[in-house]
Amino acid sequence: MSLLQKILGLEYNDIINYQIKRKKIKFNSGDRFFFELFINHPLLQRAVMQNHTLTLEYLHGEPGSLEVRDISKFPEIPLLLYTSFAFAPHLASIGDVAAGVIGIGSLPGHDFVYGPSKRSNFTDYGVLLGLVLKYFGAFPIGRGSEVAGEQFSEIKTLTSFINSPDKHIGIAIEGTRQSSGRPGTAQGGLEKFIKKHIEKTGIQHTVVPMAVSIDAIASPPSYFLTFCDPISFGKENLHENFMEQVFNKIKESMKVTYNHVASTFLIEYAASRDRDFMIDEDFMEQLYSQINRYIAAHQASKKINLDARAIHNTKNSFNRFIQFCKDKEILYYDQKGYLYANVSKLHFTFEMYEKEKLPSENLSLTEQGEHTRYFRKEHPLPYMEGMTRHIIGEEIRNRIH
Numbered sequence: 345m346s347l348l349q350k351i352l353g354l355e356y357n358d359i360i361n362y363q364i365k366r367k368k369i370k371f372n373s374g375d376r377f378f379f380e381l382f383i384n385h386p387l388l389q390r391a392v393m394q395n396h397t398l399t400l401e402y403l404h405g406e407p408g409s410l411e412v413r414d415i416s417k418f419p420e421i422p423l424l425l426y427t428s429f430a431f432a433p434h435l436a437s438i439g440d441v442a443a444g445v446i447g448i449g450s451l452p453g454h455d456f457v458y459g460p461s462k463r464s465n466f467t468d469y470g471v472l473l474g475l476v477l478k479y480f481g482a483f484p485i486g487r488g489s490e491v492a493g494e495q496f497s498e499i500k501t502l503t504s505f506i507n508s509p510d511k512h513i514g515i516a517i518e519g520t521r522q523s524s525g526r527p528g529t530a531q532g533g534l535e536k537f538i539k540k541h542i543e544k545t546g547i548q549h550t551v552v553p554m555a556v557s558i559d560a561i562a563s564p565p566s567y568f569l570t571f572c573d574p575i576s577f578g579k580e581n582l583h584e585n586f587m588e589q590v591f592n593k594i595k596e597s598m599k600v601t602y603n604h605v606a607s608t609f610l611i612e613y614a615a616s617r618d619r620d621f622m623i624d625e626d627f628m629e630q631l632y633s634q635i636n637r638y639i640a641a642h643q644a645s646k647k648i649n650l651d652a653r654a655i656h657n658t659k660n661s662f663n664r665f666i667q668f669c670k671d672k673e674i675l676y677y678d679q680k681g682y683l684y685a686n687v688s689k690l691h692f693t694f695e696m697y698e699k700e701k702l703p704s705e706n707l708s709l710t711e712q713g714e715h716t717r718y719f720r721k722e723h724p725l726p727y728m729e730g731m732t733r734h735i736i737g738e739e740i741r742n743r744i745h
Contacts, residue, residue: 354466354474356484363458363483364504369511371454375480379446394439396558397566400447403555403597404573407647418571420453426547427512427574428534429457430587431554432594433527433731434516437717440567444556445480447569448514458505459514460485462710506537506549514554517591520709523716524694525558525731527595535587538577548578553590555649557599557731560724561607561668568599570649600642600732602654602661606635607728608736610669612744614690623675623683632662634743638736648735674725692726694719 353362382393400415421427431444441461448457458481466474466484483501505513519531538549553572559565572593577586609631614621639654654661669675674689694716701715720727729737 352471352475354471354478356463356466359466359478360483360501362478363481364501366481368456368481371449371456375449375456379449382442382446393442393567394437395564396439396443397562397564398443398446399566399568399599400450401568401570401599402572403570403649405646407596408645410646410649412649412652415450415571416452418451419574420451421455421512421550421552421574426506426509426541426549427455427552428506428538428549429459429512429514429552429554430517430534430590430594431514431556432517432530432591433522433525433556434518434520435522435525435556435558435720440556440558443567443569444514444554447554447571451571455512456481457512457514458483460502464710502533502537503541506541517587517594521713521717523713523719525560525720525727526694527591527598527734530587530591532587535585539582539586542577542579542582546579548576550574550576551587551590553593553597555594555597555599557601558720559599559601559603560720560727561603561665562601563664563668566601568601568651570597570599572597595734597649598732598735599649599651600654600735601651602635602639602658603665604728604732605638605654605736605740606631606662606665607725608732608740609635609638609744610674610685611690611725611729612737612741614685614687615741616745617685617687620684620687623685628666632658635662638740638743669725672724689723690725692723694723694726694730697723 353359402413402415402418404411404413404417429448434440445457448455461477461482461484463484465477465482502513505511515534517530517534518528519533520528522528538551541547542549552574555568555570555572557568557570559568575590575593613631636658639650639658642648642650643652643655666675672689674686675683676686677683697719698712698716702712703715707715
């Protein structure tokens with residue numbers, strides 16, 4: 345901790361005390377100007393948003409009657425309503441976090457949302473990032489801390505926000521980053537705090553599920569932030585593991601794009617092959633038709649959060665997907681000019697990547713995330729397939745096999 349960081353109030357306890365006492369409950373016009381800079385300014389966009397586009401949406405209803413609405417239609421959350429934003433998966437880069445902050449700041453109610461951030465973000469990346477995080481409501485969490493006083497401060501901070509009717513808190517429901525892109529496992533921290541507050545006061549608590557999805561193949565790559573219908577919990581519906589209901593809603597609401605579907609089909613076609621196989625015109629036509637039939641069926645069913653653009657310009661989308669695979673040498677030409685699929689790249693999994701990248705087994709979750717955060721960039725098709733496997737994987741597997 346430098347002297348300048350101390351002067352600016354970026355010490356651990358200073359930030360925690362500041363956020364607890366802070367009265368800010370709404371994003372203002374200055375905040376929105378800051379968001380616009382992140383989205384539109386080329387240098388900031390490249391540095392923070394990593395040249396990704398950002399799509400915000402409100403997903404209303406249940407599977408079978410899902411309706412994607414403009415984010416402006418999201419129901420405004422009244423003041424004096426105990427509210428948490430639970431999001432997943434917690435992905436691997438600062439751009440993922442920035443997208444989430446901008447998304448929450450763009451909701452119609454302009455509600456300011458506080459949230460935990462790993463302690464090193466305030467200390468290891470310079471004063472500017474620390475100040476930005478502090479301004480936007482972040483407070484430090486010392487993962488794996490063995491200092492009882494620090495753990496008590498963190499519990500006190502979380503409890504303070506859960507018990508505050510005019511402060512909303514946003515939490516990664518898995519508790520750690522997911523470099524694989526796949527949803528992990530819901531952790532019990534937020535559930536425990538909310539349950540204790542409801543049992544003590546009898547007051548309802550509202551949780552807003554928020555799904556974070558990425559199309560890593562699109563050009564430029566795309567973030568999708570999907571806000572679901574708020575869920576209210578009180579003593580009457582405070583069942584055991586009630587946050588699983590929230591987590592399941594998040595998982596089923598993740599965005600499915602044309603590239604997610606195409607990646608899954610190609611990987612499933614390769615699943616039963618033990619060597620590279622030729623991609624001829626008949627295979628191309630079969631793959632193209634299978635993708636289109638699947639997308640058309642689910643556009644009508646309204647069971648999944650399918651990107652509406654997937655049904656339009658399907659030939660162009662397919663050609664772009666194939667060209668991407670060629671550029672990444674997932675598909676390649678042999679010496680005779682025949683096109684082949686590289687089975688080793690299509691069989692590659694995140695678990696195999698971990699074995700390659702993790703220097704030892706005794707790493708913290710944060711360290712594991714640091715070593716594996718480039719999986720998305722280096723293996724985009726397995727990443728895309730893994731992200732929506734729980735939604736579309738089984739059905740596509742059955743269609744092929």
